[in-house]
Amino acid sequence: MDLKQLQTFLTAAETLSFTKTAQLLDYAQSSITAQVKTLEQELGVNLFERLGKRIILTEEGKRLQQYAKKMLELDREMKKAISNEQEQVLLKVGAQESQCVYRLPSILQQFQQVHPHVKIIFKPVHTTDIAKKLLQVGDLDVAFITDTYQETSMLQRQRLIEEQLIFVSAPIERMEPLSAQQLALETMLLTETGCSYRNHLEALLQLEGVRPLQMIEFASIEAIKQCVIAGLGMTFLPKMVVEKELTMGLVTEIPSTLKLAPIYTDIAWHKDKDLPPCLLDFIAIAKQKYQTLGD
Template identity: 40%
Template sequence: MGRVMIAVVDNKGSPRQDAPMDELLDPRLLRTFRTVARTLSFTRAAEELGYAQSSVTMQIQALEKATGVQLFDRLGRRIALTQSGRQLLSYADRIVQLAEEAFVAVANAVEPSGRLTISTPQTVATYRLPPVFRHYRRLYPNVQFIIHTIPDDRLVEKLGNGSIDVAVTLSEPQTTSHELVTENLIPEELLLLASPDHPLTSQRVVRLAHLEPETFLLTESGCPYRNCLERLLAENGLRLRLPMEFSSIEAIKQCVIAGMGITLLPRVAVQRELQEGQLVPLNWEHTIQISTQLVYHRDKWIFPALEKFLELCRQMIPQSENGNGHLDHMRLPATDQFY
């Protein structure tokens, strides 16, 4: 059987014809494909990559010719991935990620450097991670942090395709699965909170029935501890009465202090308000267990920058009982997930 021939890009980003099949693994060609798949625009992809638009178009056409399938549907001025394109994308993600990991491993074998992409919710980023970030930056100043918030139901996908390197999550205690490694770092106590003059503060024990008529001020749908509360109520035949949703924990705290309702938040997020008497924990009859966790993909290569971050999290977060950290110099991106 003769060899299958394929196009590969040259140093200027233009495809070189009649290259052997094994050169399909050229990360430059696959990186172009990934960029077009992400932007769904040949023009924007060319701008990002610094190529002429014609070079990007030729690379995609060459890749389609080599694979024998159409990777994009051309819908007038719009494009969309075909089923074959989506299949190739998952492989392209892994190939490019491995190539980048190999480069980092060879080029930075001694001193951690490069980019570290982390997913973490607002509570953890504000009250658990600042001491870790501060100490890490002092030790390894050549590592760039990129911080996102990925919903829990997308972690498998994002960790699997390399979009994020590690997640520091806030969730119910988990065990390691066949895809993800989960390390429970520290239990997080959840408190039912009200203003000092709220009627429920006079109750010796707050029972679930007491909560049904109350107005709850809660984080957005999908928040792990909100999910726990709603499940607990549902199991007892109860439901929240028109809860108020907030995208900011600070806003929730201020509105509860103002007497607008009650809330459920981790103790680590309300230390100052408890010490100053602005919020009062209610003595309710239930306990909800959640924890701060490290999560990464089982097949993830633990490159030096990631290895040092994992080590610091394991060392420092279990000791950060008071949660006194603040993100003074770290800018977090806007997100719809703030729990």
């Protein structure tokens, strides 16, 4: 068994076609067939099931596919380490706007001091389901998830902090806590459909059998805050995104009788993902920074 055979096998496992594999690798099709046959003889199993002109992976083939990926990745890492190449590493991070704007800058600042050659790309992640899908297909390496905790078998999650969700309006005189029925009469300025804290609010109001009579939807938290300050309505956001405005007296926290479930920010990654050193450092720095916020 050699790495060339494993690469041929992996390509065939992805294309499920010896013809396409030969075209991609620039081999004769007979060479592809021979390499796969040699692997099967060496391992003593059938890696593909031949169904006429079609091929599908056997269970043994699926298992080899996972190990072959790891072996080829290890080979690439070894060659890179030996040659000491300074290739730019890409780190794909998912997070909600609230985390990107108010929490991640200090994490990035410290991370880039340690890993200046790592390029970071941020992608929006509003729910656990979105994070799960993006992590599963490899579009994200790690994600910050803010929601009520949901057990997700394929994700490794570590708790960072418990968030406080509050109702906020333009400054008004102190008032008694609002009931769900009273809240439903307010104009609610909310984040986009699917955002975790909007989902949380709608679920709470639904339990009370009510829904806001008027909702205005925004793609930007900053836009929501400016409209609240202007007196256009009330919003429901993590307290950390309006701390500055509360301190300056630009907005007021509105108490309510709703029983809010705990909502958390976790950092998550695919449980089967091999974590490179730069990603381990990113996770460690994030945990340390959030720990400081929670103290």
